[in-house]
Amino acid sequence: MKKIVTNCPHCLNTLRHEYVDFGGAYEVLHGTQLVAELVAARRLSLTAEVKRELTFHDPCYLGRTNGEYNAPRRVLAAVPGVTVKEAPLSREKAMCCGAGGGRMWLEEKLGGRINQTRVKQLQESGARDVAVACPFCAVMVGNGQQELGQEEAKTFDVLELAAQALGSGGSQPTADS
Numbered sequence: 001m002k003k004i005v006t007n008c009p010h011c012l013n014t015l016r017h018e019y020v021d022f023g024g025a026y027e028v029l030h031g032t033q034l035v036a037e038l039v040a041a042r043r044l045s046l047t048a049e050v051k052r053e054l055t056f057h058d059p060c061y062l063g064r065t066n067g068e069y070n071a072p073r074r075v076l077a078a079v080p081g082v083t084v085k086e087a088p089l090s091r092e093k094a095m096c097c098g099a100g101g102g103r104m105w106l107e108e109k110l111g112g113r114i115n116q117t118r119v120k121q122l123q124e125s126g127a128r129d130v131a132v133a134c135p136f137c138a139v140m141v142g143n144g145q146q147e148l149g150q151e152e153a154k155t156f157d158v159l160e161l162a163a164q165a166l167g168s169g170g171s172q173p174t175a176d177s
Contacts, residue, residue, distance in 0.1 A: 048167025
């Protein structure tokens with residue numbers, strides 16, 4: 001095994017930086033990096049319209065820890081019908097959703113809930129829906145939306161939107177390509 005693709009930025013970080021100490025020398029990609037590469041090489045066509053206006057939440061372990069801010073945005077830009085409104089606190093300035101710090105499993109007693117704070121920040125973009133590129137962020141942001149009574153707001157994984165854009169006319173890479 002030489003290449004590993006994961007949709008979890010935490011796994012990406014561990015496999016890329018920590019497994020080396022145990023002899024694991026792999027090329028590790030986030031799923032959005034792979035899809036962005038396939039779209040750029042015209043080996044994957046995103047043709048079906050996915051009508052959504054949303055903002056993107058930068059996962060800490062993909063962005064700040066591993067320096068990848070553009071691949072998820074390139075995938076979103078390739079999905080017909082998706083409009084991305086950048087949040088004021090994004091990229092290097094994005095706030096953590098809280099899951100990476102273990103807040104998913106803790107009941108916060110002081111101050112506001114970190115996921116609710118992040119959802120409010122994301123709303124400053126003017127978009128109701130949020131795209132994420134981390135399964136932990138998906139839970140935290142989705143829960144934050146529900147806790148704030150935003151039943152109409154949705155959280156989508158970037159790759160979920162790309163899969164919807166494959167539609168019946170989208171091409172998929174084969175084992176030979």
